[in-house]
Amino acid sequence: MRILRIFVFLMLLTVAIGSENLNSHVFPRPLIIAYPENNENQLKCTSWRFAIETNNLSPWKTIPEECADYVREYIVGPGYKMDIDRVSNEAGEYAKSVDLGDDGRDVWVFDVDETLLSNLPYYSDHGYGLEVFDSVEFDKWVEKGTAPALGSSLKLYQEVLSLGFKVFLLTGRSERHRSVTVENLMNTGFHDWHKLILRGSDDHGKTATTFKSERRNEIVEEGFRIVGNSGDQWSDLLGSSMSNRSFKLPNPIYYIP
Ligand SMILES: *[C@@H]1O[C@H](CO)[C@@H](O)[C@H](O)[C@H]1NC(C)=O
Numbered sequence: 001m002r003i004l005r006i007f008v009f010l011m012l013l014t015v016a017i018g019s020e021n022l023n024s025h026v027f028p029r030p031l032i033i034a035y036p037e038n039n040e041n042q043l044k045c046t047s048w049r050f051a052i053e054t055n056n057l058s059p060w061k062t063i064p065e066e067c068a069d070y071v072r073e074y075i076v077g078p079g080y081k082m083d084i085d086r087v088s089n090e091a092g093e094y095a096k097s098v099d100l101g102d103d104g105r106d107v108w109v110f111d112v113d114e115t116l117l118s119n120l121p122y123y124s125d126h127g128y129g130l131e132v133f134d135s136v137e138f139d140k141w142v143e144k145g146t147a148p149a150l151g152s153s154l155k156l157y158q159e160v161l162s163l164g165f166k167v168f169l170l171t172g173r174s175e176r177h178r179s180v181t182v183e184n185l186m187n188t189g190f191h192d193w194h195k196l197i198l199r200g201s202d203d204h205g206k207t208a209t210t211f212k213s214e215r216r217n218e219i220v221e222e223g224f225r226i227v228g229n230s231g232d233q234w235s236d237l238l239g240s241s242m243s244n245r246s247f248k249l250p251n252p253i254y255y256i257p
Pocket residue numbers: 098099227244
């Protein structure tokens with residue numbers, strides 16, 4: 001009895017090994033692709049970032065808690081810079097391709113925060129978008145006037161100027177921050193803009209989309225042609241008197257309607 005059992009066992013083993021060799025090119029069924037858990041989180045956060053950058057998911061107030069590490073790593077790692085460099089390069093290619101009129105009325109519009117100037121020193125102290133926006137704290141940071149330039153935006157800025165575009169700066173910053181904003185921009189290498197437009201007392205309470213559309217309408221009414229527009233928010237780019245081409249810089253940290 002015992003010998004028989006060993007015999008049967010050996011026979012089954014032989015069959016098992018044999019069939020494994022024969023079918024070694026066949027994957028076991030069912031096929032389940034199992035991502036390790038943090039990889040799945042990474043995928044979810046990449047999907048979330050795609051949704052917010054494309055404006056499919058809006059409005060939103062803070063980044064998802066489970067994406068805190070993901071967003072921080074994207075911002076401080078090479079990803080954020082790579083994305084910004086790409087946007088600026090493409091904008092530069094487009095700017096070079098445009099035949100400018102000889103009347104000096106071709107315009108490139110730039111937003112300021114997270115477009116020309118970076119507030120990452122502030123956001124690094126506030127969880128990179130994990131905390132609800134605190135305008136009082138943020139104003140204190142703005143008033144220091146020490147925001148660094150986004151390097152590839154500075155390059156684009158200089159490029160469009162040298163091509164002959166008039167540069168308009170259109171920012172949601174308040175008019176009372178004009179002088180500190182001018183100082184901050186000049187200290188970081190931005191010069192020779194045609195006009196810096198900030199939110200006046202009549203503009204408070206307007207969405208950025210409305211405020212910026214109204215100001216773009218005025219630019220167009222003055223006879224300018226808005227050829228290009230660079231901004232990190234969709235509210236910098238959408239609405240009326242839109243530019244021929246809009247260039248959306250990445251910003252997974254905050255959303256402004
Ligand atoms: C921008 O768009 C307007 C209106 O569609 C068009 O007439 C003009 O040629 C465009 N300009 C450039 C530089 O593409």
